[in-house]
Amino acid sequence: MDARTKFYQFVERQGLRHTGQREKILTIVLATEKHVSAQELYDLVQKKHKEIGYATVSRTLKLLADSGVCRIVDFGDGVHRYEHQYGHGHHDHLICTKCGMVAEIYSEELEEIQSKLVKKHGFVQTRHKLDIFGLCSKCKT
Amino acid sequence: MDARTKFYQFVERQGLRHTGQREKILTIVLATEKHVSAQELYDLVQKKHKEIGYATVSRTLKLLADSGVCRIVDFGDGVHRYEHQYGHGHHDHLICTKCGMVAEIYSEELEEIQSKLVKKHGFVQTRHKLDIFGLCSKCKT
DNA sequence: GTCAGATTTGATAATGGATATCATTATCAA
DNA sequence: TTGATAATGATATCCATTATCAAATCTGAC
Numbered sequence: 001m002d003a004r005t006k007f008y009q010f011v012e013r014q015g016l017r018h019t020g021q022r023e024k025i026l027t028i029v030l031a032t033e034k035h036v037s038a039q040e041l042y043d044l045v046q047k048k049h050k051e052i053g054y055a056t057v058s059r060t061l062k063l064l065a066d067s068g069v070c071r072i073v074d075f076g077d078g079v080h081r082y083e084h085q086y087g088h089g090h091h092d093h094l095i096c097t098k099c100g101m102v103a104e105i106y107s108e109e110l111e112e113i114q115s116k117l118v119k120k121h122g123f124v125q126t127r128h129k130l131d132i133f134g135l136c137s138k139c140k141t
Numbered sequence: 142m143d144a145r146t147k148f149y150q151f152v153e154r155q156g157l158r159h160t161g162q163r164e165k166i167l168t169i170v171l172a173t174e175k176h177v178s179a180q181e182l183y184d185l186v187q188k189k190h191k192e193i194g195y196a197t198v199s200r201t202l203k204l205l206a207d208s209g210v211c212r213i214v215d216f217g218d219g220v221h222r223y224e225h226q227y228g229h230g231h232h233d234h235l236i237c238t239k240c241g242m243v244a245e246i247y248s249e250e251l252e253e254i255q256s257k258l259v260k261k262h263g264f265v266q267t268r269h270k271l272d273i274f275g276l277c278s279k280c281k282t
Numbered sequence: 283g284t285c286a287g288a289t290t291t292g293a294t295a296a297t298g299g300a301t302a303t304c305a306t307t308a309t310c311a312a
Numbered sequence: 313t314t315g316a317t318a319a320t321g322a323t324a325t326c327c328a329t330t331a332t333c334a335a336a337t338c339t340g341a342c
Contacts, residue, residue, distance in 0.1 A: 017309050017318060038299075053321040058300070074217040076270075078299070078329080094262055105258050113251050114273060121244055122278030123235055129217075130271040132255060137263030158289060158338050179328080194292040199329070219300075219328065 003030055003069050003086045010067035021052050025060045026069075035073045035083035035102070075131060092129075096136035103136070144171055144210050144227045151208035162193050166201045167210075176214045176224035176243070216272060233270075237277035244277070 001009075007026055008018060028044055029036075036044070042057040061082050064070040073081040075095055092110075094103040110130075118125045134140075142150075148167055149159060169185055170177075177185070183198040202223050205211040214222040216236060231252075232245040251271075259266045275281075 015318085019308070019319060021320070051321085055301085055322075056320055059319085062300095072217065074215065076213065076215040076221075078219070080217070080300080094259065094264055096264070097267065103262055103264075105262065107254060107258055110251065110254050110258070113248060113254065114271075117246050117248055117251070118235065118273055118275065121235055121246065122281075123237070123244075123273070123275045124281045125273055125275040126238065127275075128271065128273040130255075130269065132259055132264070132266055132269035134259060134264045134266040134268075140263075140265045156289090160290065160338070162291070192292085196293080196330085197291060200290085203329095221328080 003084060007064065007067050007069045010069075011063070016063075021049075021056050022060055022063070024049050024052065025057060026064070029061075029064060029070065029082070029084050030086060032084075033087070035081040037079045037081050039079075041082070071127070074129075093131045094136075095131060095133050096139055097133050098135055098139035101136050101138075105132075144225060148205065148208050148210045151210075152204070157204075162190075162197050163201055163204070165190050165193065166198060167205070170202075170205060170211065170223070170225050171227060173225075174228070176222040178220045178222050180220075182223070212268070215270075234272045235277075236272060236274050237280055238274050239276055239280035242277050242279075246273075 004026065007022075011018060011022070025041070025045060028048070029041065032041075032044065038054070038058045038061055041061065042054045045052050045057055061070065061080075064084070065072050065082060068085070070082040070084050073083055073093065075081070075093075088104065089106070090111075091104040091106040094105050096102070114128060115125065145167065148163075152159060152163070166182070166186060169189070170182065173182070173185065179195070179199045179202055182202065183195050186193050186198055202211065202221075205225070206213050206223060209226070211223040211225050214224055214234065216222070216234075229245065230247070232247040233251075235244040235246050237243070255269060256266065
């Protein structure tokens with residue numbers, strides 16, 4: 001299912017409404033191939049749609065996360081970042097603590113081991129988040 | 142090396158000072174076998190030492206994290222939690238999103254795969270953080 | 283032990299991101 | 313078209329963390 005469909009199905013199921021702002025924000029989110037904070041997204045939105053306020057951007061991001069179109073990325077610096085899940089599936093992050101570069105990583109093996117661990121503890125997994133911090137190849141010397 | 146030694150070696154190396162407040166806070170942190178926020182720790186400290194202020198607790202936690210005695214646990218709810226690393230080594234977290242229960246998990250296999258992934262990307266790893274969210278055995282029904 | 287200089291402390295203010303408020307506007311089923 | 317209700321945008325509020333600064337404390341030198 002494509003992102004737009006998924007979002008509006010969610011919106012409808014919740015008894016919410018289809019609005020111009022949500023449409024415009026969703027379009028920009030889907031066109032952005034990196035994680036953005038509410039402030040960063042607001043700046044992007046402002047370039048095209050001066051009339052859309054910060055609160056709406058922030059609320060829409062939350063809605064996108066709730067609908068599963070975006071997921072929240074949190075590197076522990078007090079800022080929530082969001083990234084959409086289309087064109088690239090689940091992945092974890094490798095973050096350079098010097099230059100801030102972020103690489104996406106994925107390993108089937110890793111996912112499997114995690115699943116096993118979770119089952120062993122009697123949990124039902126809904127989501128997980130692995131962030132590895134270090135120095136990238138450029139910064140490590 | 143024990144936690145106290147590690148902390149004071151760090152403090153000394155940084156040209157900082159050994160103070161009564163740091164000593165008292167460190168003692169309480171080491172006696173607490175779970176992760177605490179600055180506020181929670183402040184409450185604990187207040188029970189024994191009414192004269193120690195919030196700012197000092199907060200600053201000392203940061204120092205403990207910098208020294209490697211504690212590590213920061215951040216579940217993305219905007220609160221920094223800290224846990225000391227003594228008596229139990231590195232571990233990840235399994236968090237129940239319903240009741241808030243937190244289980245510590247560890248897998249050698251998982252750690253190894255992570256190391257391999259990091260190397261493949263040319264990174265040098267300093268730390269990592271894996272949080273798995275889901276429902277615990279009591280809440281999943 | 284005392285002193286000088288530097289750090290730490292504690293109370294509180296400032297900061298900053300997220301969320302709440304509320305009057306106005308927009309949506310949508312009937 | 314309309315009435316009920318959700319959404320918006322500007323701004324206020326919240327809350328954890330961090331900064332500020334005068335007073336207290338620590339530490340090495342004498």
